[in-house]
Amino acid sequence: MNDSAEQPTYNYLTAGDTVKSWLLTVDHKRIGVLYLIAMTCFFLVGGTAAGLFRLELATHNPDVLSNDTYNKLFTMHGIIMVFFFLIPAVPGVLGNFLVPLMIGAKDVAFPRLNLASWYIYMLGGSFTLLAVLLGGIDTGWTFYTPYSSVYADSNVILAGTGVFITGFSSILTGLNFIVTIHKMRAPGMTWMRLPLFIWAQYATSIINILGTPVIAITLLLVVFERAFGFGIFDPARGGDPVLYQHLFWFYSHPAVYIMILPGFGVVSEVLACCSRKRIYGYEFVAFSSLAIAAIGFFVWGHHMFTSSQSEYAALIFSVLTYLVGIPTAIKIFNWTATLYKGSIELSAPMIYTLGFIGLFLVGGLTGLFLATMAVNVHLHDTYFVVAHFHYVMVGGMMMAWLAGLHFWWPKMFGKMYNEFWARIGAVVIFFGFNFTFFPQFIAGYMGMPRRYHVYAPEYQPFQMLSTTGAFFMGIGLLICMVTLISSLFKKGYCGRNPFKATGLEWNQAASPPNTHNFTAPVVVDVEAYDYTDERIYQDA
């Protein structure tokens, strides 16, 4: 690490310190920071909801919450975490900050549209929070009809509108990234030289543009049915409630990849840097993101094996689901192979990344259980699904997000956090997570349905373990947050490239970068992840 050099006094953070200079900024890096602040707030709200209902679930009898409050809390947890944290976290914060820097551009293609995306996200978030403040919503994050459209007695319209609006933020960000990646790469930055993070953002953006309009229209139809009595999903008015599930999962299965693919990108970057090696099978990892994005659109029916859809449709959805698992499996093999004969440093981002591989592996393998039709019938809508989903989304996406946040934190803020406490945080989160969610696989196999406020006593030992684990996970997250935030008040400069990583953002831009990213014209003359290149080891 290089502590001798001075931190550049003029950078994107010091370019203006009024509130207005932040709220009207069109600098992609500042917009990334805006997303970081907003998203952290949503994450804390969603996490608090989870903490409360976890407490309730410690015993099988009702203890602290009424059934309505319980239902509203798990709904709020789901909606906020999925639509306001998991989907926008990596693209909104790291994507915005890094896409132009990594390809050698001054900014994204449409900077003002980029700011508009953030405001749309905030508007959607406000509607959803308003729905919570005005008494909550109790449909589950899945909004299944006809419960949501006719029977629920809560703020479905407000929350649905909130999610509808937020969708446009994803669509516009996706559009912005695609154009940026196509049109604004620096000379010499060919497609095959792109960092894998960019490939992942590119694939994610495509899904966002193709899939998000469908969920937007679907939720709009629910709102119309509820507000004006359209008979689309309500059988009493000639509608079909199962149609809703098709439309919902047509988006929401690919949305799983919207959440996880950017994480794959982060993991590839950290892994290459912390083992000083090019990612094993670069081309494969790059194209498998696109393959996953494409096949991912044709597997939605695996959420509906018990829904009364045709058995033959279920057959096709099952086989396609296994096929989408294959590129994912090879990604895991490639990441593991990258470690072979590497020069491995177990820094905090690397601990998160290795944790990601292990947890995502379990998430993926338990996905095979759910793709298996006869086993799915038993496990569907039980805690097994809850555990599987959290292994993919928290063990996968959240670990990758924290890996990325720790990895690029010095680049974003010019400060290095306390490495010791950051590692402690990572380890506590890893074990707390397993403690929380592994017992849920067993509870699910034993038949405990999800979304149960009170439950049969035989499931209590597992729920008790879960609640205890959640407490440790909370402590881990607290350590992580305090470590990161306190670094901002540290003296001393982290240097331009503290991790000695390849990539334009590390080698051609300052930490933090200045407003226009690069001071000299950028020309790329090396392949991605060339850790034999001497230049990355020079001080600056």
Next chain:
Amino acid sequence: MKAVKTSPDVASTYADQVDGLYYYLIGVSVFFTIAICALIIYFSVRYRRQSDADRPAPTKDGKLLEILGSVIPFILVMIMFFWGAKLYFDARMPPKDAIEILVTGKQWMWKLQHPNGKREINDLHVPVGVPIKLTMTSEDVIHSFYLPDFRKKMDVVPGKYTQMWFKPEEEGAYNLFCAEYCGTEHSLMVGKLYVVGQEEYEKWLNTRWVDGAPMANVDTNDPVAAGEEIWDTNCAAACHTGKAGAIAPNIVDKFGTMRDLEGGEQILMDENYVRNSMQNPNEHIAKGYPAAMVSFKGTLNTTQMNQVIAYLKSRSTADSE
């Protein structure tokens, strides 16, 4: 202290078969989890930055690993697919000799009706050793009928009938859950399945009188008789008369057969078809007849439609194979 249970009861042969597949999945998963995690830990120690391990200059990526890495998982998952699909289709075909029980989901209770009209709420009594077929519908939102000890579950959807069957092989009491979130008291929409001996079931089924007074939960209306009355007054009297030149086809004994439609298609006359025809008569027009039927939507409630279906089933001459 009581030992903690970590797996559900095995209440049928089918449950046992599903568990077999489940253990195969666990085997595959445990193998890969341990293999990958062991490699990660080994590499992290062996190739840590401070170590003096031999690290030759990077070589070309091996094609063999990519090929093995796709072919082996492919074979393993195709076994899962065929095995899972086979059991799934078995689980969808009810045997013809099954006892048929009507299930109605309603926020937040299960209403169950036996062939002779006897009703129960949240409890379901069935005889051991006989296949049970459930014909299910919902009065409000989507519910899901879940018997974990039988590894079976099926959504209960308003506006249509879904089916599920199971064969209890062990007497006892088993959990019955609603698995699809259905609102405030979703977690209280639970009950018990009582599997009892054949004779005990017969006795239970035919107990309609306690101390000379009718039991409160017994429907004194036999569904077949009630259905016959509705049929005779509403359907057969004017339209489905069975006489030459009638305005509508005589379908009283045709349940379970394929019917010809205007336009050359055929449709199976099953519960969903009959129910749909009563509500939306002009969706499928019988071949050779005008679209003249009136809708009974709002005239006949769910119970009455169930009774008509029960009557048509009782008259059916369709091949029982």
